[in-house]
Amino acid sequence: MDLSDVRPKMEKVLEIVRGEISSIRTGRASSSLVENIDCLVYGGTQKLKVVELGTISTPDPQTIMIQPFDPSIIGEIRQGIERANIGLVPIVDGEIIRIKIPPLSSERRQEFIKLLHHHLENGRIMIRQIRHDKMIDIRKAFEEKLLNEDEKFRLEQELQKITDEFVEKIGEMGERKEEELLTI
Numbered sequence: 001m002d003l004s005d006v007r008p009k010m011e012k013v014l015e016i017v018r019g020e021i022s023s024i025r026t027g028r029a030s031s032s033l034v035e036n037i038d039c040l041v042y043g044g045t046q047k048l049k050v051v052e053l054g055t056i057s058t059p060d061p062q063t064i065m066i067q068p069f070d071p072s073i074i075g076e077i078r079q080g081i082e083r084a085n086i087g088l089v090p091i092v093d094g095e096i097i098r099i100k101i102p103p104l105s106s107e108r109r110q111e112f113i114k115l116l117h118h119h120l121e122n123g124r125i126m127i128r129q130i131r132h133d134k135m136i137d138i139r140k141a142f143e144e145k146l147l148n149e150d151e152k153f154r155l156e157q158e159l160q161k162i163t164d165e166f167v168e169k170i171g172e173m174g175e176r177k178e179e180e181l182l183t184i
Contacts, residue, residue: 001141001151003159009130010166017123017170024112024119026180027104029064031056033088034099039080041073053077066090066097104181112181120174124167131163 022032035051054068142152
């Protein structure tokens, strides 16, 4: 019995958490705020993400620009962003969409921090679930006499060390994001 499958699973959890917290607004323009918003385009026949429909750039810290690959769907992209209800107002300017990022109020910052902590806790729960599943496998192997007591103890300790490492990484990601949210 080895723990080689644990790290890749926990890395996936880190990626999930990283993706979730990157979409939390910090008061600065970031393409991640809009790139995964779904838009119904071509008369509602296709559902595509903004990142698939155009080039997203941030010319300054307060502006997101979207240059659609197909200018005929610019209105549908604007509607998709409005429908996402994330507090952003897209403005069509010729063949591009401009989104001004309004500064965050202190109440809004606190709401985002609560949301951040919720995502971080979900990540920790997923990490602990992976540990729990592997612990069950270790105990089964021990009961079936595939492991002796020393091996069982060593594997459990190693598993806990890996779990602690990934929980700490989630904590560090959260600290960095919280710092960003509190920076005005």
